[in-house]
Structures are given as structure tokens and as C-alpha cells.
Amino acid sequence: MARAVEQNLWQETETIGFSAPELCERTTADVVIIGGGYTGLSAALHLAEAGADVCVLEAGQVGAGGSGRSVGLVNSGLWLPPDDVEKQLGAQPGRKLNQVLADAPELVFDLIDKYDIPCDAVQQGTLHCAVGARGMKDLQSRYRQRRERGAVVSLLDADETARRTGTGAYAGALFDPRAGTIQPKSYVAGLARAATKLGVRVYEQSPAVALSRAGNGWEVRTPTASVSANTVIQATNAYSRWGAHDFPYTPVCFFQMATAPIPASMRNRILPRGEGCWDTGLVMTSFRVDAAGRLLIGGVGDLDNMGGGTHSAWARRKVAQLFPGLAGTDFEHAWTGRIAMSRDHLPKITNLGERGLAIYGFSGRGIGPGTAFGKALADWVATGDEGALPLPVQSPMSDPLSRIKAPYFEAGATLFHAVDARRSGFTAVEAREGAVADRRPVNPGRVSNETSGRH
Structure with missing residues (x-):
């Protein structure tokens, strides 16, 4: 677009x-x-x-x-x-x-x-979604650390994550009921x-x-x-x-694109409870549905820069990967904002x-x-x-290097989106590999006791 x-x-x-x-x-x-x-x-x-x-x-x-x-x-x-x-x-x-x-x-x-x-x-909370086995390990550690501090968060397996989000692309998710949209x-x-x-x-x-x-x-x-x-x-x-x-700080651009309100038949399956989502991907993807039923998808990048076309193409591809029933859906809104990323x-x-x-x-x-x-x-x-x-x-x-880093963030995001947009089925395959790595239902108590590392 x-x-x-x-x-x-x-x-x-x-x-x-x-x-x-x-x-x-x-x-x-x-x-x-x-x-x-x-x-x-x-x-x-x-x-x-x-x-x-x-x-x-x-x-x-x-x-x-x-x-x-x-x-x-x-x-x-x-x-x-x-x-x-x-x-x-x-x-x-x-x-x-x-x-x-x-x-x-x-x-x-x-x-x-x-x-x-x-x-x-x-x-209604947020879902931090795991991309593959590595992403699930990250979330297990985040779950442990938050539970140690008294947060009533939940670690969801791949099947429950699919029911909550409407996509089978993720190996699991960390649900935080305190949060929202x-x-x-x-x-x-x-x-x-x-x-x-x-x-x-x-x-x-x-x-x-x-x-x-x-x-x-x-x-x-x-x-x-x-x-x-x-x-x-x-x-x-x-x-x-x-x-x-x-x-x-390093100014990092983050863009978003929004569809028209999606059909009611699909709205009942895509984030039916209204959580907001982001994932553990190397270059993060966010997605949510607004009050009118529009699907929003976002990622690092500047739509008004040279890589804007690449970012837009990636967003279309990502929607199709996550929600095949929306493949080919056009975007009616698109915009970019800036993040102040400290060192x-x-x-x-x-x-x-x-x-x-x-x-x-x-x-x-x-x-x-x-x-x-x-x-x-x-x-x-x-x-x-x-x-x-x-x-x-x-x-x-x-x-003095803070502002010099900004073009590298943009270049890296553009390269990632250029490659990711061409890897058909990549997200779903990675997610299922992560789920296969531990096919047993996630036991929060076991995860809390056995995992360590990053939150």
C-alpha cells in the first residue's frame, strides 16, 4: 500500500x-x-x-x-x-x-x-508469545522471575496459546493478567x-x-x-x-499497520478475549485487535525510509503466516513512531x-x-x-555513538523483514519445533523450579 x-x-x-x-x-x-x-x-x-x-x-x-x-x-x-x-x-x-x-x-x-x-x-492481560524452543526458554525464565516477585502470571503451552491468539505459530506464551490495551x-x-x-x-x-x-x-x-x-x-x-x-539515547523507529475491521466469523477466533500480543522474535512483532475489530501488526522499522516497502511487504506476509484466513487483506492505516532506546x-x-x-x-x-x-x-x-x-x-x-546506532537498527530490521518475508511458513515451523521439544503440557510449578536465566 x-x-x-x-x-x-x-x-x-x-x-x-x-x-x-x-x-x-x-x-x-x-x-x-x-x-x-x-x-x-x-x-x-x-x-x-x-x-x-x-x-x-x-x-x-x-x-x-x-x-x-x-x-x-x-x-x-x-x-x-x-x-x-x-x-x-x-x-x-x-x-x-x-x-x-x-x-x-x-x-x-x-x-x-x-x-x-x-x-x-x-x-484482559497481554500475551508474550514464544518463537520456537529458544523463545519458550526465555519465557520460562521470565515466568520464574515474575512468580518469585509475587506476580500471578501464567505460562501457556502451544495449544492454549493457539486458542487464545487464533494462530498456531507460537510454542507458548506468558500471560500477564495485570496488563491490557x-x-x-x-x-x-x-x-x-x-x-x-x-x-x-x-x-x-x-x-x-x-x-x-x-x-x-x-x-x-x-x-x-x-x-x-x-x-x-x-x-x-x-x-x-x-x-x-x-x-x-538511540532513536529507534517502530511502525504499525491496521486492517479494516475483520469479518465477524474470524473475529471470534483471533484474540477473542482481547489480549495484546508481542513475541520473542529477533526483531519483535506486535499484534492486537482494536475496539472496532481491526487487526494491527507492528515491528521495528520506518515506513517513511528506504526500507518502507520491505516493512510493508513483511507485514502482509506476517498476517498471512499468523492468520491464513486473512491472507491478501489490505491495510487501511500505517504509521511510524520513535522509541528512545537507552544503552x-x-x-x-x-x-x-x-x-x-x-x-x-x-x-x-x-x-x-x-x-x-x-x-x-x-x-x-x-x-x-x-x-x-x-x-x-x-x-x-x-x-556520541547513540545517534549513529539508529541507522544500524533500521538496516537490521529491513534485512530481517526482507528475509523473513520470503521464508514461507517459517514462524509456524519454528513454533512447532519448540512445541515438539517438550510435548508435555507445561507445568508452571515444574517450570518455576527448573528454569533459570533471562526473564
Whole structure:
């Protein structure tokens, strides 16, 4: 499908219709937040609940960056397994972050209920699907680590995974009932609406072009105005734009394509319970069904780059591999977003100066972590205690290779999708090989006791 312009399903189906004016004059606030996505608006909302005077500057429209382009999976945890988080951060800080992330989906769904946000919220869990025997071993380890931390997750065998997903392509899956799916653009618009009702001033089309100390506080300048505040929070993640505060992450593109609503006869077989899915593939595949019954499939890559045609061809092939009854189905929507991939795959909280923090590096996990980090930032503002934050604050870092890595991610994803699109039946064959490796039904107790390694 050739695209003259981007067709972002979430932008087109968001019904809240939030809009805000451009900042056109000098103003003041207790806190100025740069970035109108999950993190910035969660922080603004929780600060407003505590009575703070808050100003949010958004370069485009609320949710125009990654928050309005994500898959819409409300996950617990990060890409990294809990053991690795604690190994990298240390036992106590790692346990703290793991707990914050484990609780994040409940925070998201509680906010949706509290502020009546119409965002197609479905808390029916997520399925992390195993590609072959290697993927199943990975999930067995992830299952063990989560169970050790009290999570009521389940490890599914190939047959149960096929019943849940509608495809026999996977060797098994890790089911997390805490998680779920949302319409991400509607969620972020709902956060903005709730925040403004509590007095937050949100300004769209107001990019921050300079940040500096001003007396005992901060001044943030836009092209036409400025905000002076005691505290500044930069929450632009993969969409930071400027100079000294353009942080060391690798911008990785992730695209999605969506069909028209699939026939009812197939809708009853493809993810009938409404879980969101992603897999353990070398280059990850995500798939889910939205409230209207559209099938969405996504992967690493930029549809607007030279490899866009390869990514689109792969998506068509992947749909046919996973769901043969949908072979030949066209896509009506296609769009790309950016992920801020940190070098160690951990989020970062960076010190900008006195009462100034920046948050970035969610590495593709924005909804739950961003919402939770936003709440923690509000607690930090209220108390001045860095112990309220999920992570230790770091000094500004540099990684001159971070942006150079981006073309390699894109090239690798394009090569993988070019090869994968030509390997007919590859996914199903690999999955069945993994199932044959252990044909016995998975016993969660046995898995928990016998497996080790990555989460």
C-alpha cells in the first residue's frame, strides 16, 4: 500500500478532541513541563491534584509523539527481565523500580476510571508469545522471575496459546493478567483534559527552544514567548529536539499497520478475549485487535525510509503466516513512531540543575512506566525528596555513538523483514519445533523450579 501521507489510526479514531492554544506571552508557574505525552501529563495531573500551578509546553499536539503512536499495550515491567534490572541497578534500587513497574498498569486503569477517559480500555492481560524452543526458554525464565516477585502470571503451552491468539505459530506464551490495551491517543488526550479541568495550562504548538537558569528558578523559551518557574521537568523522551539537553539515547523507529475491521466469523477466533500480543522474535512483532475489530501488526522499522516497502511487504506476509484466513487483506492505516532506546535498556532520570529533571529512555515501554514516573515526579516536586523517584537521579551523560546506532537498527530490521518475508511458513515451523521439544503440557510449578536465566 503506497502512502502519500501518514495514516495514524489512533489520530483518526480519537474522540475526545482535546485542543489547546499556543503560548503567545510571557507567563509564570510553579512547575513547567516540557512534553505533552504520558509522562508529562501524568506529572501535570498529579501535581494539579496536589494544588500546584502547572504549565505544559507541547511542540505539536498533545500525543503527537510516541504517546499517540504506540501499540497501546499497557504492560508491567520493561524489556529487561527483573533479575537484570536488579543486577544493573543494585538489589534495592532494582527491587524498587521493579515494584513501581509491576504496579503501573493498575495506576493507568485507575486513572482511566477516575477521570472517565473513553479510550477503549481492556484489562484482559497481554500475551508474550514464544518463537520456537529458544523463545519458550526465555519465557520460562521470565515466568520464574515474575512468580518469585509475587506476580500471578501464567505460562501457556502451544495449544492454549493457539486458542487464545487464533494462530498456531507460537510454542507458548506468558500471560500477564495485570496488563491490557488502550487507544493510546485517547488516553493521552484524556489525561490532558483531566489536567486542564484541575487548572493545568496546556499549550500546544509551543516547542521549547531554550532552557536556562533564571534567578532561583528556570526559564523556558518558545519561539514566541517564555515560562518562568521554580521547577522544570523535561519529558520529551524520543522526541527531544534541542542542544545541551538532547539526551544520549538511540532513536529507534517502530511502525504499525491496521486492517479494516475483520469479518465477524474470524473475529471470534483471533484474540477473542482481547489480549495484546508481542513475541520473542529477533526483531519483535506486535499484534492486537482494536475496539472496532481491526487487526494491527507492528515491528521495528520506518515506513517513511528506504526500507518502507520491505516493512510493508513483511507485514502482509506476517498476517498471512499468523492468520491464513486473512491472507491478501489490505491495510487501511500505517504509521511510524520513535522509541528512545537507552544503552542499557533502562529509563533515565537526569539532573538538569537545581529542581530540574529530565526523563527518557523507556525503550518502547511508555504507557505504564511513563504514567508511573509522572506520578513519582509529582511526589518529588511536592517533597523535594529524590527518594520518591523510581530511579536514582544521574548526572548528564554523553554517548556520541547513540545517534549513529539508529541507522544500524533500521538496516537490521529491513534485512530481517526482507528475509523473513520470503521464508514461507517459517514462524509456524519454528513454533512447532519448540512445541515438539517438550510435548508435555507445561507445568508452571515444574517450570518455576527448573528454569533459570533471562526473564
